[in-house]
Amino acid sequence: MKFELTADQRDFMASLDRAITAADPVAANRAWAEGVTAPGLALAEQIAALGVSGLMIPEQSGGVGATAVEMVCAFEVLGRHAVPGPWVESAAFLATALTDERLSSVADGSLATVAASSPWAVDADVADAVYVVRGDTLHTATVGSAVSSVDSSRRLFTVEPDTTVGSADLNHAHDIAALAAAAELLGAGERVLADAVEYVKQRTQFGRPIGSYQAIKHQLANVRIALDFARPLVHGAAVDPTPRAISAAKVQAGDAADLAARVGLQVHGAIGYTAEYDLSRHILRIRALNHAWGTRSAHRARLLDLLTAAS
């Protein structure tokens, strides 16, 4: 029994964080939203070079052969920086669903995307390969028209199925993607909390930092509590990725990140409500991720079915 990250896992998170921080990820996010994808693609290459694309892919297919624990470590860091690109789709869903050469190309760092839990494929215009799930089957896809997301750094596209592609268990792939999205929400929530704490220490009103008022403190303490209890669910689901554990993780990480977004915006006041201020990138990402890979209400419904079906 040792329920904490190992030193290697913490080191992996730290080196990924350093590499992403150095690449000015929020600028890449903003450029991506404007259709300027070069900075985001350069960042993607760096992230792929650190092995993120192949974490869930066995070594014989060119991957790293790591576990879902390393995967959630990586996605928490991606979430902290609002990294653009179809990462959940490539490194979680397709890394679990694809087989053979298609799988190897994801392991090699090729960005691919898929429309599975929503009608749209994120970032299909820049992806090297685009897929769609219809029924229980994975297909290659033709990209249709653009649909705008509440998070403009997620470029959504309609897709039409082409040819059928052999795949592994798609339900499991869907769960691994939901787990990655949960980890990304956790990272985004942590980022908003950290930025909000910094802001309320500096912003002075009525002659004192607003962070010294209990009305502010208690709201931020609630965010700390919610995130601290989301993390063990995310890590627990990574250790044992059952549908029940994954739905619990997606719900609590979504709730905690949503609380972080609401409180983070509230304590920033009007400056937080501007597009120019970087807080907006994280708040909008949280909103979008609470729709991707199963809404909280869909996961609660599944959890209820699983719980009440058990004897």
Place this chain on the structure above:
Amino acid sequence: MNLDLSPEQIAFRDEARAWLAAHVPTDPLPSMDTADGFAAHQAWERTLAEARWSVVSWPAEFGGRDASLIEWVIFEEEYYRAGAPGRVSQNGIFLLAPIVFDHGTTDQQRRWLPSMATGETIWAQAWSEPEAGSDLASLRATATRVEGGWRLNGQKTWSSRAAFAHRGFGLFRSDPNAERHHGLTYFCFDLAAERVTVRPIPQLDGEPGFAELFLDDVFVPDEDVLGAPGDGWRVAMSTAGNERGLSLRSPGRFCAAADRLVDLYRQAPDPALSHDVVDAWLRAEAYRLYTWNTVTTLAGGGDVGANGSVNKVWWSELDVALHETALELLGPVGESTSPWSDGYLFSLSGPIYAGTNEIQRNIIAERILGLPREPKGAGR
């Protein structure tokens, strides 16, 4: 990162599970806050102690099994799973004993621990005073130096278990010139002593789960001072941390209740409450995993520090929400007294005792998030 138990830990778990299955009373005991229930809970403590299950983490010489931290938690897990009685000895074995091990003399350990382990002596805590609740450091009860010891004067209140307990422990101001956290001394005293008046206070459920204590020149010998005179605050804060930090209770403490809630829903599903049922279950599961993470930290020699406050807010609010949902599911009959209504009334005390949740949120904001302290108010 794993949640696997070793073969030795599994053997320990199986032994505990088998013993509990054979010995846990089939009918719930009467409330420990009644005279009959108190005696029945004391008898249960004796049964536990005879099989050396009452204080598994203590050294064998005091009635324990020298169990490791993880084994202790495994035992607690099994204890909750088995639906075993609440621990009437809790204030002693979980709150006072760690202090006695850390700060007590060898003589104090020999005098107090064995009868605490068997449940023969039940201890009550004496922290709060009428004017010292959340602001505990403003306490006024005094200790005056006399030949061979001290004389205690003043009033303590909300003293859990004191209606039927044998001894009390708490802080008294031993240096009248010192302020707040300074000049306090930690005393253990006899509740049956002359000049101690115990006035039981019925709680929300009508039973006297706590009491007021009036101390009128009560003599306490030097050998019943815990830690150094004047060092009481520091000594006591390790108790507060134990109470709030989880006292390392069962990771599954709320899982059994959440499972019963799911059962209740299955028998009488009310879709309007499905969201609350699912959330109670997943919050209990989050508590379970969070606790294993804490156990890992502590077993590795780490310190949870102010994270005990994070934990306390979570479990106390979860407990209220879980029981509220159950009562709602019961519909009109939820009004009648039942184990669910008992659990609900008990849960309502959670956000108050062991440091109110408002105090915990201040601690989280100031010590974990690093936010500036509130400017001191008048009178501080």
